[in-house]
Amino acid sequence: MDDLLPWQRLTVGSGLLLAAPSVITLDPDELRRQTLSAIAATPEAEKHNFAGAPGGWTAISLLSNPGAYGSGHALRCHPGLDHLPLLERSVLSLSGLVLEGVHILRQPAAGVLAWHYDHQGLHLPLARLLLSVQVPSGAFTWIGHEKHAFPAGTLWTGDFSQPHQVENGTDQDRLMIAVDVTVNDAARALFPAALYAEGARRQYLSQEGINALLAARSG
Numbered sequence: 122m123d124d125l126l127p128w129q130r131l132t133v134g135s136g137l138l139l140a141a142p143s144v145i146t147l148d149p150d151e152l153r154r155q156t157l158s159a160i161a162a163t164p165e166a167e168k169h170n171f172a173g174a175p176g177g178w179t180a181i182s183l184l185s186n187p188g189a190y191g192s193g194h195a196l197r198c199h200p201g202l203d204h205l206p207l208l209e210r211s212v213l214s215l216s217g218l219v220l221e222g223v224h225i226l227r228q229p230a231a232g233v234l235a236w237h238y239d240h241q242g243l244h245l246p247l248a249r250l251l252l253s254v255q256v257p258s259g260a261f262t263w264i265g266h267e268k269h270a271f272p273a274g275t276l277w278t279g280d281f282s283q284p285h286q287v288e289n290g291t292d293q294d295r296l297m298i299a300v301d302v303t304v305n306d307a308a309r310a311l312f313p314a315a316l317y318a319e320g321a322r323r324q325y326l327s328q329e330g331i332n333a334l335l336a337a338r339s340g
C-alpha cells in the first residue's frame with residue numbers, strides 16, 4: 122500500500138463498488154469494425170484533438186448536444202453514427218435512456234490521462250457509460266486504488282467523481298465510446314445497485330480525494 126497515492130489510500134477498505142460492467146455486451150469484432158468505419162467517415166473538423174492536454178486524446182462526435190447537458194435539446198447527429206448500427210440498436214435505443222452526448226474517445230499509444238475527477242456517476246445527475254471497443258493488453262483505468270480494464274464489447278461505468286487516471290502504456294490506440302446520460306431508473310437498471318448505493322458516503326469520499334489531489338498539485 123506504500124506505493125499508493127494519498128487519494129488512492131482513501132478508497133482502500135471503503136467497501137464501495139467503484140466500477141462494474143452492465144448487463145450489455147456487444148460482438149467485439151463487429152463493434153471494432155463499425156467504430157473504425159465511423160472514425161474514417163468523420164471529417165477532421167469533427168475530430169476534437171486534445172493533443173496539447175496531458176496524455177493527448179481525441180473525441181470524435183457521434184451525437185452532440187447543442188445546449189447544456191440536461192437542457193433537453195435534440196441531439197445533433199454526426200456522420201460517424203450511421204456506421205455504428207450495433208451501438209444504435211444495442212445501447213442508444215434502450216428504452217428510457219436519456220442521452221446527453223455520444224463520442225468515440227481515442228487515446229494514443231503511450232497516452233496517460235492524468236489524475237482528475239468528473240461529476241459523473243450513477244449516484245449523481247449525470248453518468249458516463251463507456252463501451253470498450255479496443256483495449257490493448259496493459260491499458261487500464263485507475264479509480265482510486267483499483268485498476269480496471271473491461272474487455273471489448275462491454276458496456277461499463279464507474280464512479281468518476283473519485284480521482285481517476287487512464288493509462289495506455291502500450292503500442293496501440295485505446296478506443297472507447299462514451300455515452301453520457303442523465304441518470305434515471307433506466308440507466309441504473311443496467312448496473313448492479315451497489316454502484317450507486319450510499320451516495321452521501323461516496324460524495325464525502327470523493328471530496329476528500331479531490332482535496333488530497335489538489336493539495337498534491339499545489340504542493
Ligand SMILES: [Fe+2]
Nearest residue numbers: 238239281285
Ligand atoms: Fe475522467
